[in-house]
Amino acid sequence: MNDTNSSKPDLPDHLSSNPRSKFYVEEIFEHNIGIKLNGKERTNVEEYCISEGWIKIPSPKALDRRGQPLLITVKGTVEAFYE
Numbered sequence: 001m002n003d004t005n006s007s008k009p010d011l012p013d014h015l016s017s018n019p020r021s022k023f024y025v026e027e028i029f030e031h032n033i034g035i036k037l038n039g040k041e042r043t044n045v046e047e048y049c050i051s052e053g054w055i056k057i058p059s060p061k062a063l064d065r066r067g068q069p070l071l072i073t074v075k076g077t078v079e080a081f082y083e
Contacts, residue, residue, distance in 0.1 A: 032083040
């Protein structure tokens with residue numbers, strides 16, 4: 001048995017996929033990660049916080065003044081894991 005998780009960094013409590021965010025950690029995105037909200041796997045998560053129990057997903061149509069999608073906060077039980 002090989003332990004493949006030993007080379008992966010621990011998942012932080014708060015993580016963002018936007019490189020401009022202070023919660024962006026490049027080493028984590030070298031591996032595939034998954035996010036579950038209330039037991040349902042979500043594929044469109046931009047940012048999450050496990051301790052506060054929320055994720056941020058992009059709005060389908062609305063954009064901010066810089067042309068980036070507006071983020072909608074969804075609350076619930078958040079789980080982060082490596083796929």
